[in-house]
Amino acid sequence: MIDLYVIPLLKIFFILTGVLITVMYLVLLERKVQAWIQVRLGPMRVGPHGVLQPVADVLKLFVKEDITPVKADRWVYTLAPVIVLVPALIAFAVIPFGTSVHLFGRKIGLEVSDINVGLLYIVSVASIGVYGIILGGWSSNSKYPLLGSLRSSAQLISYELAVTLTFVAVIVMSGSLSMVGIVNAQYNHGVWFAFAQPVAFVIYFIGGLAETNRSPFDLPEAESELVAGFHTEYSGMRFALFFLAEYANMIVVSAVATTLFFGGWLRPFPNVVSLRFLDFVPSWAWFVAKTFCFLYLFLWIRATFPRYRYDQLMRLGWKLLIPIAIANIVVTAGVKLLL
Amino acid sequence: MAEALTFYTLAGLILAFAVLVITARNTVHSVLFLVANFLFVAALYVLLGAQFLAVIQVVVYAGGIVVLYLFVVMLVNLKRPPEAHHDPRRRSRLGVTVALVVLAEIVVIGLYGYVQPAGPAAAATPHLVAQNIERVGWALYTEYLIPFELASMLLLVAMVGAIVLAKREL
Amino acid sequence: MVITPTHYLVLSAALFVIGIIGVMTRRNIIVIFMSIELILNAVNINLIAFSSQLQNAVGQVFAIFVVCVAAAEAAVGLGIILAFYRNKETINIDEMNLMRW
Numbered sequence: 338m339i340d341l342y343v344i345p346l347l348k349i350f351f352i353l354t355g356v357l358i359t360v361m362y363l364v365l366l367e368r369k370v371q372a373w374i375q376v377r378l379g380p381m382r383v384g385p386h387g388v389l390q391p392v393a394d395v396l397k398l399f400v401k402e403d404i405t406p407v408k409a410d411r412w413v414y415t416l417a418p419v420i421v422l423v424p425a426l427i428a429f430a431v432i433p434f435g436t437s438v439h440l441f442g443r444k445i446g447l448e449v450s451d452i453n454v455g456l457l458y459i460v461s462v463a464s465i466g467v468y469g470i471i472l473g474g475w476s477s478n479s480k481y482p483l484l485g486s487l488r489s490s491a492q493l494i495s496y497e498l499a500v501t502l503t504f505v506a507v508i509v510m511s512g513s514l515s516m517v518g519i520v521n522a523q524y525n526h527g528v529w530f531a532f533a534q535p536v537a538f539v540i541y542f543i544g545g546l547a548e549t550n551r552s553p554f555d556l557p558e559a560e561s562e563l564v565a566g567f568h569t570e571y572s573g574m575r576f577a578l579f580f581l582a583e584y585a586n587m588i589v590v591s592a593v594a595t596t597l598f599f600g601g602w603l604r605p606f607p608n609v610v611s612l613r614f615l616d617f618v619p620s621w622a623w624f625v626a627k628t629f630c631f632l633y634l635f636l637w638i639r640a641t642f643p644r645y646r647y648d649q650l651m652r653l654g655w656k657l658l659i660p661i662a663i664a665n666i667v668v669t670a671g672v673k674l675l676l
Numbered sequence: 677m678a679e680a681l682t683f684y685t686l687a688g689l690i691l692a693f694a695v696l697v698i699t700a701r702n703t704v705h706s707v708l709f710l711v712a713n714f715l716f717v718a719a720l721y722v723l724l725g726a727q728f729l730a731v732i733q734v735v736v737y738a739g740g741i742v743v744l745y746l747f748v749v750m751l752v753n754l755k756r757p758p759e760a761h762h763d764p765r766r767r768s769r770l771g772v773t774v775a776l777v778v779l780a781e782i783v784v785i786g787l788y789g790y791v792q793p794a795g796p797a798a799a800a801t802p803h804l805v806a807q808n809i810e811r812v813g814w815a816l817y818t819e820y821l822i823p824f825e826l827a828s829m830l831l832l833v834a835m836v837g838a839i840v841l842a843k844r845e846l
Numbered sequence: 847m848v849i850t851p852t853h854y855l856v857l858s859a860a861l862f863v864i865g866i867i868g869v870m871t872r873r874n875i876i877v878i879f880m881s882i883e884l885i886l887n888a889v890n891i892n893l894i895a896f897s898s899q900l901q902n903a904v905g906q907v908f909a910i911f912v913v914c915v916a917a918a919e920a921a922v923g924l925g926i927i928l929a930f931y932r933n934k935e936t937i938n939i940d941e942m943n944l945m946r947w
Contacts, residue, residue: 413704453807457731464739468711471743475704475750487750494743514809683849687857694861694884698868703876710880717887724854724898729906733890736913741883741920748924749876752931768871775870779863786855811903812910820907827914834918841925844932 340443348449352429360584361391367636374640398580401573406478409570413476418571418578421469424462425585431455432592433517435602435621447602447621448517455516456508459593460501463548466586467493473579474567485566488647489550489557495654496547496554502662503537503544506669507597510534520601527608531598536665538598540658542634545590547654549583552639556647591631592624599627682723689716703749707742714738728809854895861888875939879923886916 365380365387372379380387405414435447452458467490474486507530508514511522523529531538547554558566568579595601602620606612645653693713700706714737721730816824861884868881890909897905931937934944 410702410704413708452727454727454731454809457728457735461731461734461739464735464743465715467739467743468746471746471750472704472708487747490743490747494740680847680849683853687853690857691860691864694864697884698864698872698877698881703874706877706880710883713884714887717891720891721894724894726894726898726906726909729890729894729909732910732913736917737883737887741917744920744924745876745880748927751928752876752937771870772867775863775867779860782859782863783856786852786859808903808906812906815903815907816910820904823911827911830918831914834921838921838925841922842928 344443344445345449349430352434352449353426356426356429356585356588357581359588360581361395363584363587363632364394364580365390366632367639370633370636371640374637395577398573398577403573403575404570406570409478410476413472415575417469417473417476418575418582419469420472421466421582422578422585424466424469425582425589428459428462428589429592431458431516432589433520433596433601434624435619446517451515451517453513453515453518456504456514456519456597459589460497460504463497463500464494466582467497469582470567473571477567477570479570482567482569485557485569489567492547492550492554492557492647492650492654495651496544496658499540499654499658499662500544500548502659502666503534503541504597506534506537506662506666509666509669509673516596516601519597520603523600524603524607529598529600529603534598534665534669536661537669538594540662540665541594541598543658544654545594546635546638547650549586549590549635551583551587551635553642553645554650556644556650587632587635588628591628591635594631595624595627679723683720686716686720686723690720704746707746707749710745711738711742714742725808728812851895851899854891858888858892858895861885861891873938873940875927875937875942878939879920879927883916883920886912 368390369379369387380390383389383393405411430449431452433446433448433451437444437446439445470486470493471490472486474482474484474489477483507519510526510530510533511519513519513522519530526533546552550557558568568576571579600607602624604612604615604618604620604623690713693709693716696709697706697713700709714733718730718733718738721727721733865881865884865888868884869878872878872881890912893905893909893912897903897909927937930942934941936942
C-alpha cells in the first residue's frame, strides 16, 4: 500500500518541486550567463546579485492582465499551454536520478518508475508536446502565431525523427529500452556511450537544440522575424506556462543526454578501481552536475551562434542528420554483430 | 476490483470521445477528441499488458497520424463547413438505428458465445522471456520477418505517393 | 468483477459501430477518415485482448502491422484530399462526383 501509492507520490512531489525551482533559476542563469559572455553583468537589482529576480518575474506574470483575442477558439486557446507543459513535466517520470538509497529500512530507487519501455515513453511524450504548439498558434486567430506555429511544429516533427534514430543506436548498444537498464549497460561495458557513439551523441544534441526551439534553431520564436512566434497573443499566466514548458524541455533533453550518453549517475571511469575514492560523492550529485554541464552548453550556444534560416534548418534536419543517423545505426549493428 | 474500475472508466471515456469525434461541428475539435480517444486506448493497452504497443500507439497514431490530420484541417480551413444545411437525401436517423441494432446483435453473440480460455497456444515463441517487448521483438524478427519487410516497403511506397500527390507541380 | 475478454470484445464492437456511423453519416471527408481510424483502433483492441488472453505475442505483432498500414493509408488519403481540394475547393464528399455519369 505504502510502496504502491505513498512513495511514488512523494517522489513526484519532490521531482516537480525541484524541476519548477530549477526552471525559475534557469531563467535567471540564462540571463546571467549570456550577460557574462557579453561582458556585462545581467540582472543585479533584485536581491544580492539578482538572485531574487525569478521571484519578481513570477509575481509579474501572475498579476499581468489575461487577454484572449476576439474570435479565438476559447477552449483550445486555454488548453494549448497546458498541452505543452504537461508532456514536459511527465517526462521526468522515467529519468533515473541515481542508484537506490536505503531509507527507513526500504530500498527506494531514485526514479519515479522504471518501466521497461522508458526511452520510448520519452519519445511519446515529446510527440504529444507538438500539439500544444500547433494549437496555440492556430487558436490565436492571428497571422504571426499561425506562421510561427506551423514552422515550429514542422521543425519539431522533423528533428524528432533524427533524435529517435539516435536512440535506436543507443538501444542497439545497450540491449534495453529502460533508462536504468541503459545506465547499467554503460557500467557493464565500462565506457560511456558518448565515446562509443560520438556521431549519435552529436546528432542527439543538435536535434535536442531543435526540439526545444533553442538557438540556433529558434526561428519560430525569433523576435526580429515573427514578433514572438506561436505565443505572440499569450500574456500573463498562459505565457508563463509556455515559458516554463520550454525550460522544462531543456532540462529533460539534458537529463536524457546525461542518462543515455554520459553514464547517468555513474562516476567517471566507473570500472577503474584506483579511482574508488571518488565514491563518496552521491550518485545523484554526479547526475545533477552532468545535467548542469549540458544546460550550460545550451546557454553557451545561444550566446555564440547566429540563427539558422528556416529552409537551412529543414535541409539540415532531413538531408543531413537523418541519413547520417541511419548510417550510424547500420554501422553500429554491423560492428556489434561482428564483435 | 481496481482493474474493473480502471477498465470501465477507460471504456467509458473511449466511447464518449469516439461519439464526440463523429458529432462535433468544428473539425479541429473533432481531431482533438480523436487524440484523446487514442491516448485512452493506449492506456487500455497498458492495462492489457501490451506496453510496447501502447507506446507505439501514442508515438505513431496520436503523435504522427493525427498531427497530419490537424495540418490538413488547418490547410483546408473553409468558411462554410460541409454540413451547413440538412440534406434530405441522407437518412441519418435510419442509419444510426441500423448500426445500433447491429451492435446489439454483436453484444448478444458475445455474451452467449463466450469462448473458454484456451491453454498457451502451441505456436508460441520458443523463447518464453518475461518481458512483453522482448516477446514481440522475437516474434517480429523470426517468424514474421517477411511481413515486416513488406510493411517497410509499403511505408516507402506510401511516402513517395503522398509526396507526389501533395506537390503543387511535379 | 473479473474483466473477461468478452468485455474487451464488446468495447471493440461498440467502437467499431461508432466508427461505421461516422463513415456513413458525416459528409466532411476528413471526419470520414477519422472514423476509419476509429474502426482500425477497434480492431487493434480486439487483437490485443486476444493476445493477452492466449498469452501469445502474435496478436500484438498483427496490431503493429495494422498501425503501420493505417499510417500509410492516412498519408496517401490526406494527399488525395489535398490534391482534390486544390482542384475543386470542397471537402464535402457529396460534391466529389467528378467521375459519376
